[in-house]
Amino acid sequence: MRPDDWYSTDDLDTFLTRAGSFLRSRPALHTVPLTVTEGLRTRGLHYYGTEAPHFGVLESEGAVRAAYIRTPPHSLNVTPLTPEEADSLAAHLAGLGRPVPGVTGERSSADALARAWERHTGGTSSPAERQRLYRLGTLTAPSPVPEGRARVAGEADRDQLVRWQREFAEAVGGGAMMNAEKWADARISYGGITFWEDADGTPLAMAGATPPVAGQIRVAPVYTPPHLRGRGYAGAVTAEVSRAALASGAAEVLLFTDLANPTSNALYQRIGYRPVADFAVYDFMG
The missing domain is CATH 3.40.630 (Aminopeptidase)
Incomplete structure (x- = not known):
């Protein structure tokens, strides 16, 4: 070669x-x-x-x-x-x-x-992150389902999406992530973000999905503000986005996790995601 x-x-x-x-x-x-x-x-x-x-x-x-x-x-x-x-x-x-x-x-x-x-x-290289790619098998709704409901984000939610995308990027160390405004506009254009919201319509968590291509849709990102974690909102909204992806005709519904986060890895497996392959991220210097 x-x-x-x-x-x-x-x-x-x-x-x-x-x-x-x-x-x-x-x-x-x-x-x-x-x-x-x-x-x-x-x-x-x-x-x-x-x-x-x-x-x-x-x-x-x-x-x-x-x-x-x-x-x-x-x-x-x-x-x-x-x-x-x-x-x-x-x-x-x-x-x-x-x-x-x-x-x-x-x-x-x-x-x-x-x-x-x-x-x-x-030069030198340094391992930065270990990830796992999952594929949805049989979707299992979380139980109990937390109070609230799912709603697709729209134009009126743009500021909220921009703010949460920036918070998500900071939380995962993604300083080089794309412009939050561009991201929000693109996601709104095709209904690519779903909120889990309370009875008053206040968003509690979000999950997104990429547009379909080659029969696959990838769930990303999933984000819950720190003060609202541990209440089941991420699982509920991820299950809803996954269900919608299947209903749209996707042959494969995928997502990545950070292997350093056992909570998210356990959550996605509980709702039906199964490992496909492990991935690695390296930083290069020099």
Whole structure:
């Protein structure tokens, strides 16, 4: 496997022409590049940041083997890689001369790329987060269901969504997350956030879902303000968003968790989510 086997481009259409079928062939493991490229396609190339994104495709013997995307300032996101593919990708990226602040990918792939990056660049890598990807099996509503009801957020909720997105980003350490106003406007446009609210209409928690692409929908984000946690609101609103995703015809309903949070991992399993794969996030320095 050679670095030259990787093809890089800044053109989204070219990337999707080359890699679109490959990404759709494994919609669960490729959920992030699928949903990100769909957002770029429908919302514009600066939807996730102020700089243009770039992409790469590994082609060997006439077939696509792997792909990556980067929407600066966010880290690289890679599809599953063999150790040999990870080594060739690290050499390819080093040769491009572009900054690579880190990587997110299936755990063994991210581990291999981090080690290869150090070899090819002399830099260092540091594990930042361990994640688990879940797929919904049989949805089980939480019991007891907390008082309140679900409601899809609308235009009148924009300020609330902006505020909670910023709080969520701070809580998960996502300083490089996308502009909260852009995010809120996009989610409102397709009904992509649901609140759990009390009898007076005061939002207590929120859960979102990505637009469907390749038959999959990913639940994200899920957020409850600290002073309202432990009352079942997150489970109730996540179950409702999951139910709506299934009702819309999604073949797979997915979500990521932080493995450092046993509470959320236990919650999602109680309502029917089952592990698919572990993912890792690395920061690169130097």
